[in-house]
Every structure is written in C-alpha cells, then in structure tokens.
Amino acid sequence: MGRGLEEYCAFKFSNIFHSVGSFSFSGSFLPHYTEVGRYCSIADGVSMFNFQHPLDRISTASFTYETNHSFINDASLKQINKIFSVKPHNLSSSIQKLNIQNDVWIGKDVLLKQGITLETGCVIGQRSVVTKDVPAYAIVAGVPAKIIRYRFDDKTIERLLKIKWWNYHFADFNDID
Template identity: 80%
Template sequence: MEKITLKCNKNILNLLKQYNIYTKTYIENPRRFSRLKTKDFITIPLKNNQLESAAGLGIEEYCAFKFSNILHEMGSFSFSGSFLPHYAKVGRYCSIADGVSMFNFQHPIDRISTASFTYETNHSFINDACQNHINKTFPIVNHNPSSSITHLIIQDDVWIGKDVLLKQGITLGTGCVIGQRAVVTKDVPPYAIVAGIPAKIIKYRFDEKTIERLLKIQWWRYHFADFYDIDLNLKINQYLDLLEKKS
C-alpha cells in the first residue's frame, strides 16, 4: 500500500467532507465533522496512486479517525481512537479503542547479542565506539524483519479494547473481541473473545451454528439503517430470522 503525506488545505478538508470521512466522533458541534485544520499534516493511503475518488483512498464513507492524522483503509461505520499504520486494513462496523499499537522493531535473537552493534549502522555511539577502537566500521549483517511484513487485517465487526498490542502480519477475524491490554501475536478466529499476554481464546460470542449463520448472511454488507425496524432486544437467532427475510 502506497501512501502520501500532505499539508491540509481547504481542498483536502472538502475532499474528506465530500467522502464523509470523519476525524472526530462526537456531535458537540454538528457543523464540524473534522478536527483537522489547514496546515495540519495528514498521511493518506493510495490505491494505484489515485487520489481522485473514495475508492482511490481505500476508505469508505461514514467512518471516523478520532485522533490520528495517519489514515488507512477503513470500512463504513467503523471508528479508531488509535494511531494504526497506513497499511492497516479495517473492515466495517469496527470499534478500535484508544492506545492500540503495533510491535516495535524486533531485534535479532539468534546472534551473539541482541545489541545494536549486530544490526544497526546508524547509531552514532556504536559507530564512534568502533572507529575509536579499531578505526573501522563493524561488519554487521542486515536485519529488518518488519520491512517485509507490512499488513494488518482487521475484518468486520471487530472490537479492540484499550491499550492492545498487535503483532504485524496478523488477521483479526470478523466479529472477534480483543480484551483490554491483550498482546496479540497470531490470527484470531471469527467471533472469538481473546485476552491476556499472550492473548488466548477465552470463549466465543455465539455457538458454532450461529457463527456459521452470521458468516453466511454477512450482515455487514448492508447499511445498519436497513435494520431500523428490527428490535435489537431480540435474541441473536430471532434477529437473524428477520434479517434473512430482508436480505
């Protein structure tokens, strides 16, 4: 996924407004859909280097980035209160709390040392130490495991709690729930509830047959207003019965 960083101007703010991409979530001032101001910097994902359409942004209408100026692919009716990387792909109806972050650079653990002299040439104190000791640059072996892992997939109807830590390269399945402060190191199945360090499956939101039914119906393909007349207090399978009649 390519990206571009721009200084906001009226044209960019109008573009976000035109595509119904919000950078705030609450209605303290109904006329303001954005916290961004001119001269703020914003990073935008690009598909096929296009900026002419919402499809080119990879962001669907009626989603919200509460704090971050780094935008990423996100589906309708989702919001994020966190600073996810530009390559993140977030589906529809997702709720991402504050403080969600990614693993930092991973040091090599299979070498004589995890210290930076084994992989990093840009640290001045390491370069100076070697030059002053033997008048040479230390012969490191390149190590950049994160460079080839530039994806994070968050499917539809995912709820991620506050201060969760995510490993690059994982997929969070549709309908899953990630407990507060969990450390997620591998894929999470659809509708699983996980928590802990490292995160483990605590239980599933619904029984297996109901999950199969939800995944088959794929209700997230629709606008939630289409379900306006279905009572949210109904049990899940009663709700799905009525939903199936509409679809």
Template identity: 40%
Template sequence: MEKHPIHRPAESKPLTPEPEIHESAHILHSMFGSWTSVGPRNQIIESHIGDYTYTMDDVTINYTEVGRYTSIASHVCINPVDHPMERVTQHHMTYRRRDYDFATTDDEAIFERRRSNRVTIGHDVWIGHGAIIMKGVHIGTGAVIGSGAIVTKDVEPYAIVVGVPAKPVRKRFSEDVISSLLQIAWWDWPREVIMERFEELSDTASFIRKYGG
C-alpha cells in the same frame, strides 16, 4: 455556598462519508473508507481502514488491513514494529542510518520485513483499551479483544479473547448463529439497505430468522 465549575463534554460532531481525521494524528501512506473516524494522537502507517471503523485516542496501527464497522479503543497498538535482534545492536541506527549520518541510504530490508508481516482484522471487531495485536495475526469478523490483551495467535470469528497472551474464553454466539451471520454478511450491505433495516440490528434472533439462508 461554595460554587464549583461544571464541565460538560462538547457535543460530538456528526460524521460524514469523508473520513474524520484528528489534526494531531500522524498518517503515512494509508487509506480510509467512508464514515471513518480517527482519534487524537493516532499513528497509522501503511494501513487500510474500512468503512465506519473508528479509533479512539493514542492508537498505533502499522501495516494492517482493518475491515468495516470495527471499534478500536484508546491506547491500542496493532502490529508493533520489531527490531533486528540478530544484530550486534538492536538500535535502529543500523537501519535508520541516514538519521544518524552513518550512510546516505537506509536499510530497506528491515522495512520490507515489517511490511511482509501484516495484520488483518475482520469486520465488526471490538478491540478493548490497551490491547496489543502482534505482527502477522488475523482477527476474525465479530471477535472481541479484551482490554490489555496481547494477541499472538489468530482469533476465530466471534471469539472473545482475554489475557496475556490472549486466550479464548467463549464465543459470542452459538456456531449456528455465527454461521448465519457470516453467511448474511450484513457489513457488505450498501448504506441504503443498512438504513432500511437499521432497527433490526439490535435483535439477533429475529434478524437471523428474517435474513438467514
């Protein structure tokens, strides 16, 4: 009988309040909340990642504020950097001048322009595989960004958007339920309260009956 090797995935290591950053990730001037996890080959520049948010592999995040409990799938790109199309050449030698020995200083105006177009992502957002979030966009709490979507406009809370460019297909819940969830704001609860009420997070109707105003 022919024998075949069996490959079993390694058991995941439990997370801790200390951020878990994969050794292959490139991080520059960024901050991470408690229980966060950053996957392999991520590039995160001048961004803030909220508590419990995680990223999978090959994610790029530039100049972005990400809320708590957000799930970011592999190969997502948030706030891809732009090039100066108005110049004779778009090549970055005109602003990364030191790299090419054209000047002793870089053109900081380009980098400041990028910083001024930050992306903001709410709490409990799910961003699917390969999605791209363009500069200056705001993603509302509870939203779903479909795999491969290119988001060029703001997304309302709890909306599901798909496509290129991304367009809303429906809301996850009725407007009454959305209003209640936003009012409850469970993502702001301290960990001890989350632990106490953990089992209730799986039943939306009873959760709202119990904690809604």
C-alpha cells in the same frame, strides 16, 4: 480488503493513511500496514509490536546491523568492522500487515502482534496481548490472549458469516430484532 477510506469512518488520532471500512471508529493511532473492516470499534491505547530485531547475531543491539547512530563514530565503526562485519537488516521487511476484519471490537490498551488477523465479530478484552489470529466471533482476553468463549453458537456464526451483513448500511436493519 484494500478498500481505502470508506464513508462514515472516524479516527481520533492519525496522520497516516490506511484502509478503513464504513462505520468503523478508532481511538488509537494505527500504522500504515493496518487494514480495518466495517463496523469496527477500536478503543484508545491500542498498539502494535514493533519491528523484529535480528536474532541470529552476537547481539540483538543495533550496532550489528546499523551504523548511523550518534554513538557510533568512525573510530568505533573501524573497531566493530575488525571484530565482525556489520550486516544490514531491513527493518521494514520485518513489518507484517495487521488485518482487522469486520465488526471487531478492540478494548483499551490492547497490544497486537504484527501479521495477525482479527476475524469478523471477535472481541479483544482490554489490556490483552494478542499474539495469534483470533477466530470469528471469539471473545479473547489475557496475557497472552486466550479464547474465553464465543459470542454465538456455531450455527449462528456460520449464518452471520454467510450473509455478510457488514456489507449493508445499518439503516437496512431497521426492522430486524
């Protein structure tokens, strides 16, 4: 990936730059750590899991790692520091790239875990919660999303992945059935 913005891609909502391939459309806000391949269709309401709170502390609440909230005044901070030390937690380090390969269709209101790869040709059913990588040409749905079936047989999938058809302009397929 790493292609930036290619020709003929479209965003319904976005004020953040991320990588999107030709002939892809997104009806959803996608965060900057997202890479989208070519010929992808992303419906409205698609969102990502948020950052990860630290799990190794007395509480997952932000008072254990961040002291700049309005509800933490100087007196509270002194009291907190008497009990235990506030250890900074770099929230941005917990953000992981979301990789959406080519010819991926993501249905409405899907929730995606950070750090996963949606491989070429896969389909994500609406309102699914995707917590793991999705294999090429798999159709997944549910909470959590599970493989329902594949779009094609193994031989056809292998051939499609080998020819990398998504590297061509759709006009090149004019005479193909």
